[in-house]
Amino acid sequence: MRQLAADLGLAVGTVARAYRELELAGLVLARRGGGIRVADGGRVEPGAERIRLLDEQAAAYLAFAERVGATQEEALAAVGRAAGRGVFGT
Numbered sequence: 438m439r440q441l442a443a444d445l446g447l448a449v450g451t452v453a454r455a456y457r458e459l460e461l462a463g464l465v466l467a468r469r470g471g472g473i474r475v476a477d478g479g480r481v482e483p484g485a486e487r488i489r490l491l492d493e494q495a496a497a498y499l500a501f502a503e504r505v506g507a508t509q510e511e512a513l514a515a516v517g518r519a520a521g522r523g524v525f526g527t
Contacts, residue, residue: 461494 442452456473459465466486467473502512 460490 438452438456439449441447442449445452456465456467460467460473464476465473466476468486498516499509499512502509502515507515
């Protein structure tokens with residue numbers, strides 16, 4: 438990330454944020470110590486990597502909910518409403 442930031446004349450935080458957004462969109466897979474790879478078709482294979490990504494995003498969401506003053510119940514209710522709207526395409 439540091440090299441790419443330097444090559445592009447950007448802050449390292451900006452590049453890191455871009456990679457996080459690409460990971461959230463399912464376009465890249467970041468593996469600790471393994472670098473970042475382009476995702477195959479935007480889906481993460483079942484198993485530990487998928488669970489790790491879900492846990493990471495759940496923690497980020499709950500941290501966001503806490504920052505905006507939501508209770509745990511409100512945060513979980515929001516997830517339920519999103520699921521009810523067919524977020525998973527069902």
